[in-house]
Amino acid sequence: MSDLPFVRDEVRGFTPYAPGLSIDEIREKYGLARVIKLASNENPLGVSPLVVRALERTAPLAFRYPRGGNPVLTAGIADHFGLDPAGVAAGNGSDEIIDLLIRVAARPGLDNVVAFNPCFSIYVHQSRLCGVDMRQVPLAGDFSFDFEALLSVVDENTALVFVTNPDNPSGRAVPADELAALSGRLPARTILVVDEAYADFADPAKDYTLLPRLKDFPNVAVLRTFSKMYGLAGLRLGFGAMSPALADYLRRVRLPFSVNLMAEAAGLAAMQDGQFIAATRETVLRGRAGVAAALAGLGCQVCPSMANFLMFTPPLAAARVFEALLGRGIIVRPLASYGLPDRLRVSLGSDEENAAFVAAMREILGQAGAAGGA
Incomplete structure (x- = not known):
């Protein structure tokens, strides 16, 4: 079958994300x-027992739309993680926040996005879909982070630099201090996006997260997911923590109601189950x-x-x-x-x-x- 003439060039040759076998x-x-x-x-x-009970209570309300912007969820996330609620943007998994950051910050045909190789495929897919150049440098031979190599491909048109910490698939991690130092070496308009999907499992966890220090780094955005530690992979819930001004732009362009009522209730309950x-x-x-x-x-x-x-x-x-x-x-x-x-x-x-x-x-x-x- 010949390719469709109305499909964008960026989409041709795309392959879908390949999840693990079921x-x-x-x-x-x-x-x-x-x-x-x-x-x-x-x-x-x-799944947490508190989440199960919250879903049972919320199920009869499934015919209702959630509140726009999920303000109760955002406030709960801010309280749980010690963040400014104005700087929290909830999403349909952290994947949505990745997509929004690229759409908001990177100009198609002009800007570039930088990451290590290998990396989470969504960084690559969404950059390509948005018509943004993706630049990658290999991790060191032992899968440690070669930040000098990463910086060598950053220029004034680099919109975003993605670092997953701990990394996937290796599991390697660097202390948050090293990422803080990296953020200070980036161009003024470049956002360092630290994907902390697995940071809850670092030991000690406090040494590997930039979340408590975000106010000191306005050019840093941190991604978190409820799919791992909180057991909500099937409900798709995540968030980005960043400067209030950047979070405001993400909320402006996010599709309405992308975080559903059940995910919101489950996320609030999950954070309560210490x-x-x-x-x-x-x-x-x-x-x-x-x-x-x-x-x-x-x-x-x-x-x-x-x-x-x-x-x-x-x-x-x-x-x-x-x-x-x-x-x-x-x-x-x-x-x-x-x-x-x-x-x-x-x-x-x-x-x-x-x-x-x-x-x-x-x-x-x-x-x-x-x-x-x-």
């Missing part, structure tokens, strides 16, 4: 009764240490992580290990789409899920070793 498709493909999904960095404990937040963090940090040690003991090269996942290079071909895990009902994330075909990423699950993953890896690598020895 539990249902693997269950059906392999005829399995149980499937463990450790591919999408979701909350290992599921016990669930603490249990999630404890589970992830315990799992991260245990699974990393187990993988290293099996001959895998494990990248140091401050996130709720681990990137590793197995001693066998990554594609072979990935398929062998699928056959045992365990979904992890292959990283070929990140340009890393020899590596896999595993989300930290519950203690039981982590143990099942480690047992499967022992079986897979043990069988390969026995076959090699024969």
